[in-house]
Amino acid sequence: MTADKPLRADAQRNRDVLIAKAREIFDAGDFFDLRFDDFARLAGVGTGTLYRHFPTRETLAEAVYHGEVAALCDRARQLQATLPAAEALATFLRGMVDHIAAHEGLARTLATLMADRSGALAEGSWALEQAVTDLVAAAVQDGAVRDDVDAGAVLMALHGIGAAHDRPGWRAEADDVITLVLDGLRRPL
């Protein structure tokens, strides 16, 4: 896919700084209040450098997102290796809520970008989708979960949770969504 050409040392360094700074801003939730040019200065590089590395806000977001997704996928695999399938799925989904709760701004920012022009981020989230699909498939295999609903539905529900992050009773409602999904998955009819 991405035939990563070896990046020059300083270029790599700047790229890393940009991503790190971006994650920071994302997390604070200030990403959209900030002029893109100013972001370059904040990161200590020229605007040209910023734009060469990340032509748009979306590409930058994708880079940050990649790290998130990788971490989540690791967690999924680890759970799958150490717990019964149904429990792994439940634990993972509950954990997702914790994770989103802990990274409010980031979740909101990503949700916004996701809804906007889904192309860029959709690609980045492919791995996450795969991980969830695997978790569900394993649970189906165990007979713990019905086989007539697509794993994509679980993704959708998660997406709703992330996107609605600013609702007053978010945490309780998010937990309820997971409860509904898990209970709904359990009964074959």
Add this chain to the structure above:
Amino acid sequence: MTADKPLRADAQRNRDVLIAKAREIFDAGDFFDLRFDDFARLAGVGTGTLYRHFPTRETLAEAVYHGEVAALCDRARQLQATLPAAEALATFLRGMVDHIAAHEGLARTLATLMADRSGALAEGSWALEQAVTDLVAAAVQDGAVRDDVDAGAVLMALHGIGAAHDRPGWRAEADDVITLVLDGLRRPL
């Protein structure tokens, strides 16, 4: 809340034209590809007029959204009056998916704006939330639905459906989400 001052005749006419044109553009999904000034010309008014009526894209979206929400609420009330509670809820949710499917561009546009700065639209969707809450409450009353999950969770799931509108297998997955939610609601444990 909104102490609607009586609008002058021509102002009202322009306002209506703007909303009508906006709904049209929304539905075509071209809302974000269009310069806001050009939208004014498309609607046949000056930019000043556009901005006086709708200072931002969001306020315009909210106006369109209002109509949608009103229609949906009517439907909810009608179902609630003519069907058993559990069935009314199920029919309403299934119908939501149809509705979103039929108004692709609009759904996507609203989802985007919703995620962005939720303030404006969140206010507009209060009525919809109330309608869903009523449907759920009635079903709980009937004993057809568990009472330990908040109606907000259903809203969240719907939100996820709307926001993820561009996924390849959207329709099937959306139906699955509804299935999960309904089945999840059914079992008290």
Add this chain to the structure above:
DNA sequence: CAAAATATGGAGGTCATCTCCATTTGTCAA
């Protein structure tokens, strides 16, 4: 170490957004 390749930064062009106000249109009382 020289030359080639690669990356940098920020000045300035471009273009969407929004403001402002001279003019037009609607309202209402006499």
Add this chain to the structure above:
DNA sequence: TTGACAAATGGAGATGACCTCCATATTTTG
């Protein structure tokens, strides 16, 4: 009807964010 006041209009132009471009600097290579 008409005059006078209020409300609304529209579009020219200011503003400022986004992005390009290239002379200069840095890294790598032979």
